Amino acid sequence: MTIKEVSEKYGLSQDTLRYYEKIGVIPPVTRTSGGIRNYTEQDIGWVENAVCMRNAGLPVEVIAEYCRLFSMGDSTIGARLELLTEQRKKLIEQKEQLETEISRLDYKIGRYEIAAKTGVLSWEKD
Amino acid sequence: MTIKEVSEKYGLSQDTLRYYEKIGVIPPVTRTSGGIRNYTEQDIGWVENAVCMRNAGLPVEVIAEYCRLFSMGDSTIGARLELLTEQRKKLIEQKEQLETEISRLDYKIGRYEIAAKTGVLSWEKD
DNA sequence: ATAATACTTGGAGTTGGCTCAAAGTCAAGA
């Protein structure tokens, strides 16, 4: 698969794909004899991994570290497990933050709906 | 309350508090006759609002827009309701992204735990 | 063979959200 196709499939710019490879968020991509990127299924697996992790807000640095450990082989399994566990913890915290803010918003929105209907503000501030 | 106290109470730097005020994430803070910031309960309410919204990842621009609308009075209630509803939707999407990634991580972590115990990788790639 | 298109690299520029520094004002204590 060419960089263009991968770019379209995952909604990443070609620049971003090259950038990800450069900083190690994905391992070096397979090339044609002419040096052109030719993404294999494996390469694409790494792209998917990067997309998911980025969508969840993991820093590129962390994803790159995971790739680096992976490339070093089985001796880094413990370290990779630790890295993933730590990130999981952070995501759960974020999720809780989000839930808190969503209920705050729900409350506010509820009050605004009443206000919009009645034209009357049923409260004091913000 | 002085800027120092507010800074310590909410874990924001004094610079950040001044920055928030400057860009309108919080409305102009009450001042002493000498022009020194003297946060009232109301002002602090706005700070809390900013902290919650930022913790959930809302852009400062959006928070500032809400403040702006608020300062314009009751005629903007509809617009404020719309803004909050839109942001709520985004937060829910983000939450879903997070949940997706958390289960992906759970799956990976599960495999790594087995690998760490048995020393054997029970799968092929990443 | 040649033009158009797609690719390459390296490096500079952009955006969001702070963060720091310089230079100045002011109030309280020795």
Place this chain on the structure above:
DNA sequence: TCTTGACTTTGAGCCAACTCCAAGTATTAT
């Protein structure tokens, strides 16, 4: 009175994560 320290403003600097550009090479279509 002088100094200390907290405050003020304006503006520059920084980091993450892209994003764009220039200059050059390779592939494809005619």
